Amino acid sequence: MIFDALFARAADVAETLPSTGDLQRDLETLLEEAVVEISTQPRESLLRSLAARIQTDESTASEFHDRLLRPQLDVVHTLLRSGGARRVERTAELLLAPVFYRWFMRLAPMTTQDIASHVREVLRLAHVP
Template sequence: MVTQPGKSAPAPARRSEKSRHAIYAAALALVAEVGYPRTTVEGIAARAGVGKQTIYRWWDSKADVLLEAFLDMAQNTAETAGQDTYALPDTGDLATDLKAVLRATVDELLDPRFSAPSRALAAEGLVNEQLGREFVAKLLEPQLQLYVDRLERARDAGQLRPGVDPRIALELFVSPLAQRWLQHTGPISHAYTDTLVDYALHGLAPR
């Protein structure tokens, strides 16, 4: 390649990063437009303007591309908003904090930019054991651990019974939301997650 006088060729690392982010964007766009089953490595490569061999040099499958693209998008979105990627509020009021973070989760799950790839990854993780482990380890586990930490602080402050297991407790409001969203068993909304928190913290018996 001949370069213009006074100008140097782009550094290989810079070219690689440009290609990598083009591939991320292509994978996310295709999954949103045509769905995960119809998304292919060939389609991602064509959309990103790179050769198929470039993708296979960095990833083993379209699922691996999508997982990395999704994690990158989540990180960039949080940084743009000036937030930590994983952040759980701690105002001292457990119910208020849980409702706030679950409302934010609902907003994300209803955003097509997030819902299409996250739904695809969750579904693929059920049949692809390796992807499933990575999806849990890199995306779900860090978020669930923050719930555990917040519930432990609430327990230490006397807001929960001393013997409450935070891992089981968080399932009372996280699992129903995930199931309803994944299986389309009903609408998800702020009112719905507020109710989940109320039921989880106060039970169903008369007070």
């Protein structure tokens, strides 16, 4: 049931993805929305419980990857490909890791300015035009 609720929300988000043609801005918007999504109650508590369960239960981890993570990463990969990125999987990891690291460690979330700078740096490192 938890996965059904999370999956329904993820599908809603995927349908309203930014698509302005400006990769930098689209990725900033995506990360800003992700920060809000994982930091707002009651979703934050649910996701923290799920994250703990993923660490100890292989079937939960597998279902999470198949039903939630993979479709969300596919969206990020599509955005990156549309902007000319070649190593989309690696670039997506570089983009997303700091957001989730801060969340997992209960550090302050990235600000709008942090996100803009971060996206610029990752796109530069990934040699995205």
